[in-house]
Amino acid sequence: MAAINMMQLSYRCPKIEVRQSKIHGRGLFAKADISTGDVVLVKGGHIVDRKTLREKITPRLGPVEIQIDDDLFIAPVTQEERELSMLYLNHSCAANLGMRGEITFVAMRDIRAGEELTHDWATTDDDDYSVECKCGAPNCRKVLTGKDWQRPELRRRYAGYFSVYLARKIAASCHSEQSEEPHNRSSDHVE
Numbered sequence: 001m002a003a004i005n006m007m008q009l010s011y012r013c014p015k016i017e018v019r020q021s022k023i024h025g026r027g028l029f030a031k032a033d034i035s036t037g038d039v040v041l042v043k044g045g046h047i048v049d050r051k052t053l054r055e056k057i058t059p060r061l062g063p064v065e066i067q068i069d070d071d072l073f074i075a076p077v078t079q080e081e082r083e084l085s086m087l088y089l090n091h092s093c094a095a096n097l098g099m100r101g102e103i104t105f106v107a108m109r110d111i112r113a114g115e116e117l118t119h120d121w122a123t124t125d126d127d128d129y130s131v132e133c134k135c136g137a138p139n140c141r142k143v144l145t146g147k148d149w150q151r152p153e154l155r156r157r158y159a160g161y162f163s164v165y166l167a168r169k170i171a172a173s174c175h176s177e178q179s180e181e182p183h184n185r186s187s188d189h190v191e
């Protein structure tokens with residue numbers, strides 16, 4: 001066990017390990033089979049707004065955060081905390097982990113030992129970035145944006161696995177589309 005002052009900020013289930021990844025740098029890999037719905041990771045850190053993240057954290061620590069609401073992120077704030085909070089979870093356009101809530105990552109399907117664990121930024125992010133993707137998945141989008149959660153095919157693919165704050169936006173936009181349709185309520189209702 002680590003000393004109390006070096007306690008992990010994030011949780012990693014015992015079935016996974018950090019190794020070199022073909023996608024990017026270090027990644028997370030299954031050491032044993034993982035079942036659909038298993039909790040794999042829980043992100044820990046400080047809750048910060050976008051301004052603090054961009055001005056004070058990203059320049060020093062790099063991309064270390066998970067977005068949890070429109071203007072809230074969870075991230076380490078010091079170099080020492082970085083290792084204790086980092087998930088080393090790469091993006092894939094064919095992700096095998098989805099969200100339960102805003103900080104908990106669960107297996108969206110059965111995952112075999114040896115597979116890399118991945119998350120699709122579309123399930124957590126609502127931002128204004130646009131970056132090239134080289135994840136290597138057959139269905140790679142090539143360009144990732146902070147608005148990918150709005151894409152219909154991703155809403156279908158990740159239904160039930162979006163961060164809750166995004167799921168609420170998706171439900172609200174579906175509701176407003178439905179309410180534009182005419183109601184079929186019968187007008188000649190007889191008592």
Ligand SMILES: [Zn+2]
Pocket residue numbers: 092093133134135136137139140141142
């Ligand atoms: Zn990709």
